[in-house]
Amino acid sequence: MDAKRTWPSLAELFKGDMRDERMERPCVDYGLCEKSRKGEDYHLIRTDCQRVLGNPSTSFSVFAIFDGHNGSAAAIFTKENLLDHVLGSIPSSLGREQWLRALPRALVAGFVKTDMEFQRSGVASGTTVTFVIVDGWTTTVASVGDSRCILDARDGAVSVLTVDHRLEENSEERDRVAASGGQVGRLHIAEGIEFGPLRCWPGGLCLSRSIGDMDVGEFIVPIPHVKQVKLSNVGGRLIIASDGVWDALPSEMAAKYCRGLPAPLAAKEVVKQALRSKGLRDDTTCIVVDIIPPDHSAPLPVAPKKQNILKSLLCWKHSHNSINKLAKNLSAVSTVEELFEEGSAMLSERLGNDSSASKTTAGLFVCAICREDLAPSEGISVHAGSIFSTGSNPWQGPFLCAHCVDKKDAMEGKRPSGVKVA
Numbered sequence: 001m002d003a004k005r006t007w008p009s010l011a012e013l014f015k016g017d018m019r020d021e022r023m024e025r026p027c028v029d030y031g032l033c034e035k036s037r038k039g040e041d042y043h044l045i046r047t048d049c050q051r052v053l054g055n056p057s058t059s060f061s062v063f064a065i066f067d068g069h070n071g072s073a074a075a076i077f078t079k080e081n082l083l084d085h086v087l088g089s090i091p092s093s094l095g096r097e098q099w100l101r102a103l104p105r106a107l108v109a110g111f112v113k114t115d116m117e118f119q120r121s122g123v124a125s126g127t128t129v130t131f132v133i134v135d136g137w138t139t140t141v142a143s144v145g146d147s148r149c150i151l152d153a154r155d156g157a158v159s160v161l162t163v164d165h166r167l168e169e170n171s172e173e174r175d176r177v178a179a180s181g182g183q184v185g186r187l188h189i190a191e192g193i194e195f196g197p198l199r200c201w202p203g204g205l206c207l208s209r210s211i212g213d214m215d216v217g218e219f220i221v222p223i224p225h226v227k228q229v230k231l232s233n234v235g236g237r238l239i240i241a242s243d244g245v246w247d248a249l250p251s252e253m254a255a256k257y258c259r260g261l262p263a264p265l266a267a268k269e270v271v272k273q274a275l276r277s278k279g280l281r282d283d284t285t286c287i288v289v290d291i292i293p294p295d296h297s298a299p300l301p302v303a304p305k306k307q308n309i310l311k312s313l314l315c316w317k318h319s320h321n322s323i324n325k326l327a328k329n330l331s332a333v334s335t336v337e338e339l340f341e342e343g344s345a346m347l348s349e350r351l352g353n354d355s356s357a358s359k360t361t362a363g364l365f366v367c368a369i370c371r372e373d374l375a376p377s378e379g380i381s382v383h384a385g386s387i388f389s390t391g392s393n394p395w396q397g398p399f400l401c402a403h404c405v406d407k408k409d410a411m412e413g414k415r416p417s418g419v420k421v422a
């Protein structure tokens with residue numbers, strides 16, 4: 001399936017197939033483990049969200065980790081506001097399938113809005129964000145920075161759903177930052193002697209994307225990489241963790257260490273294994289989310305490592321009756337369907353061509369990012385002046401207010417760095 005998908009119009013969205021609405025929904029079980037050293041890791045767990053308020057059959061869950069730097073203010077602000085900003089960017093009238101298709105664009109708008117609001121507070125602090133929405137069999141992950149979310153499918157295949165925005169690891173991002181006016185290099189500790197990871201100057205941040213960080217160039221953008229996948233009806237396990245885990249454990253090892261354990265024990269095991277190899281050198285947070293078929297509550301039925309045999313045996317016994325059924329299912333459907341992936345830092349590419357993104361259900365114009373009201377003459381097309389908008393018209397929506405256009409220009413290096421949005 002194509003990794004990239006162009007945005008359908010609202011009319012097409014409404015025609016979306018309703019099959020999923022009738023499919024039996026999986027159960028979601030989760031566990032959290034956190035070990036603090038600097039007190040800058042925060043998390044959000046919400047299993048009670050509803051797409052249509054008051055209707056439990058429209059429920060979905062949110063799991064997120066915010067790894068703050070230069071203080072915890074940005075992490076706390078993002079934890080408290082990001083979900084509302086994302087949901088506020090989706091028209092309330094959409095059905096489930098249409099809602100899921102609108103999510104990637106709403107995540108971009110919500111991340112940028114949260115960043116602009118936090119920067120207005122004038123506090124110099126920043127945060128990574130790994131934000132996961134689980135709705136039925138569909139999981140949507142939006143991320144900036146170097147926290148990570150991996151998927152351990154029931155067939156044992158481990159895939160990473162996030163992209164690492166460390167300058168050291170990501171050459172594409174190094175090129176983007178340089179093209180937008182930033183300088184990428186290491187710390188000079190003495191004449192000719194360099195030290196530590198690649199950083200971006202001004203500011204000296206090791207990340208190319210984050211929320212907050214008003215003291216670095218605006219080419220350090222809050223625009224998330226977004227990936228949406230649909231699990232087959234045998235389910236799977238998500239492991240979301242801050243870099244305290246990933247600096248110590250490769251993805252496959254983290255998945256392997258906790259296979260066979262129920263989610264709460266699995267989260268503890270991942271953190272324990274991370275600390276075993278490197279000790280508590282950084283805040284270390286892990287959330288494990290199991291997406292489980294409704295007819296059984298089995299943890300991943302894969303041979304556990306030795307020291308977990310006793311614990312896992314108990315789980316395995318508990319789920320023994322499901323295993324045969326599972327084996328049959330695995331041979332039939334074991335693939336994970338990729339629905340959407342996009343990581344561009346250009347708002348014109350991320351917000352698409354659908355003018356309805358800047359219209360309310362009442363037909364009024366609003367800014368597609370901050371949702372402020374726009375008079376018909378005030379809106380500026382997200383495509384105006386963009387060399388990347390081939391095929392789009394500069395008078396075509398979505399539309400932005402003057403402040404959000406200013407932010408967009410700054411992120412693309414069209415305005416001198418260090419001049420902040422008022």
Ligand SMILES: [Zn+2]
Nearest residue numbers: 367370401404
């Ligand atoms: Zn705006």
